Amino acid sequence: MKTRITTAAYSPRALALASLGLNLLLAPAAWAQSPAIPASPPAAALSSPAQPATGPWTLQRAVDYALEHNLGVRQNELTAQSNQQVLKQSRAALLPTVNLNGTQNWQFGTSVNPLTFEYQSQTVRANNFSAVSQLALFQGFQLRNTIKRNALDLEASVQDIAKAKNDLSLNVASQFLQLMLAQELVRANQTRVASDQEQITRTKILLKAGSIPESTLLDSQSQLATDELNVITAQNQVDLARLALMQLLNIDPATAKTFEIEVPSLPDPDEEAPYVIDLNETYQGATGRLPEIKAAELRVQSARRSIDLTRGAYYPRLFLNGQIFTGFSSSSVSRVITGTSEGTPIPLSTLIRDASGNPAPFTNGYTFSLPGQPTYDVLPVRFFDQLNNNLGKSIQFSLSVPILNGLQVRTGVQRAIINEQVASVRAEQARLTLRQSIEQAYADARAAQLQYAANKRQVTALTLTQRNAEIRFNNGLLNGTEFNITKNNLTFAESNRIQAKYSFIFRRKVLEFYQGKPLTL
Numbered sequence: 001m002k003t004r005i006t007t008a009a010y011s012p013r014a015l016a017l018a019s020l021g022l023n024l025l026l027a028p029a030a031w032a033q034s035p036a037i038p039a040s041p042p043a044a045a046l047s048s049p050a051q052p053a054t055g056p057w058t059l060q061r062a063v064d065y066a067l068e069h070n071l072g073v074r075q076n077e078l079t080a081q082s083n084q085q086v087l088k089q090s091r092a093a094l095l096p097t098v099n100l101n102g103t104q105n106w107q108f109g110t111s112v113n114p115l116t117f118e119y120q121s122q123t124v125r126a127n128n129f130s131a132v133s134q135l136a137l138f139q140g141f142q143l144r145n146t147i148k149r150n151a152l153d154l155e156a157s158v159q160d161i162a163k164a165k166n167d168l169s170l171n172v173a174s175q176f177l178q179l180m181l182a183q184e185l186v187r188a189n190q191t192r193v194a195s196d197q198e199q200i201t202r203t204k205i206l207l208k209a210g211s212i213p214e215s216t217l218l219d220s221q222s223q224l225a226t227d228e229l230n231v232i233t234a235q236n237q238v239d240l241a242r243l244a245l246m247q248l249l250n251i252d253p254a255t256a257k258t259f260e261i262e263v264p265s266l267p268d269p270d271e272e273a274p275y276v277i278d279l280n281e282t283y284q285g286a287t288g289r290l291p292e293i294k295a296a297e298l299r300v301q302s303a304r305r306s307i308d309l310t311r312g313a314y315y316p317r318l319f320l321n322g323q324i325f326t327g328f329s330s331s332s333v334s335r336v337i338t339g340t341s342e343g344t345p346i347p348l349s350t351l352i353r354d355a356s357g358n359p360a361p362f363t364n365g366y367t368f369s370l371p372g373q374p375t376y377d378v379l380p381v382r383f384f385d386q387l388n389n390n391l392g393k394s395i396q397f398s399l400s401v402p403i404l405n406g407l408q409v410r411t412g413v414q415r416a417i418i419n420e421q422v423a424s425v426r427a428e429q430a431r432l433t434l435r436q437s438i439e440q441a442y443a444d445a446r447a448a449q450l451q452y453a454a455n456k457r458q459v460t461a462l463t464l465t466q467r468n469a470e471i472r473f474n475n476g477l478l479n480g481t482e483f484n485i486t487k488n489n490l491t492f493a494e495s496n497r498i499q500a501k502y503s504f505i506f507r508r509k510v511l512e513f514y515q516g517k518p519l520t521l
Helices: 014-024 028-033 057-068 071-092 142-208 212-251 279-289 291-316 383-389 408-474 481-514
Strands: 098-107 110-112 119-121 124-139 317-329 333-340 346-352 357-370 375-379 392-400
Touching: 014 357, 057 142, 057 212, 119 383, 142 212, 142 291, 142 408, 212 481, 279 291, 279 408, 279 481, 291 408, 317 383, 408 481
Parallel strands: none
Antiparallel strands: 098 124, 110 119, 124 317, 317 392, 333 375, 346 357
16 A cells, blocks of 8 residues: 655754664664654644544654654644734835824913913813824835745745654654654564574483584574564563654654554665655756745845835835814803993083183083993803814925934945845855755765675575574584584674665655645655
């Protein structure tokens, strides 16, 4: 049965980590000394505990489950969502701002009426209300460059999500292969134990017949104990590899005691032609597919937009401001006419001269009345009447021309240029790492295929040697120590053959990912 993972090629860093993990498993010394370690932190549940595993796990199922429950992927998704909101905010900055303001205050003692600007000595409650709007007409194209930069950052964060998924998928695939290798080594060691037990049975028969000395039986029993220890060691490595894979999948080992993987049938490396690929074509194709290469290039473009954004501070800034305002004061009063006072009669008189020639008033009996004056009541002006009466409006254009601001703009532009150079170096480093990873993976794959063929020939030769030694041992022509040396040589060659097989499979799959092919087991 075949399993396919239709994902993009994986990052050089993730491939290097996974390759390192497989090398630790393949190395004979490391196989006996230390467990395989996953190349990335274990996955964790996002909302609910992981469900117990049921049935054998295919590689596709394991990868899908890990992607669903991995916190690292979730963190990258949240980062992308945050960048999306930043982009949304930068687009909204093109819209005018509108704010409503209101104040209420009390004035005690002598103060100035905020509406009549007269001095008064009383307690006054006053309110001020305003609606203020501002629109940026020109700001050195900073708003538009901010939008373009944030759009590039968002696209880069989306590529980071793809990279995180690819890294996790590769780590799961690497650990999956490690578990398959560990299980095959257990089976090989169990076969040797069974062979040792059969040999001990025959040795006891020969010992009773007096054909061999007792030391030969002791040597066989010692070899059996050594091979049984190898089985235990190999089984421990299976348990550790299974635990590491379950940790990547975020499966609780206590609830997944029956966790097993589905082992497909894998062809031997010598069953196909020598592995050859076009390194330059593979590299060129990978640069167009790998999300980390795309993310690095997008961040270079973002850094260039930051330069344009910073240079925008050299230009003048023009804003349009509008305001509507009104207010209320408890000291504001109005006079209301309530009526007219009565007229005042005034007698009319004529000036005449007396006998001495002096003027003297003479009442002629006529009068006239002065009109009455209107009467008023002083009443406070109602709240909403004052708001309507005191309503005012204003429109203002404001222009700001930068002249000298402590060289802040100049140094800011220089820093932006340096950041763009740093981003370019990082992008170039990512491409260089990719090329080196492809070259290294190809060299390792070719070496593993050749090593497998050599190990297979060695196993064939040592198998014949071991059979001949067994015949001589059974006939008493070979002592136990020499016979055990022959068996151990065959055991070591068989282990190397199995390790070379999985080393070739892993590195070939890495190169297939670089070529954009799905991973198939």
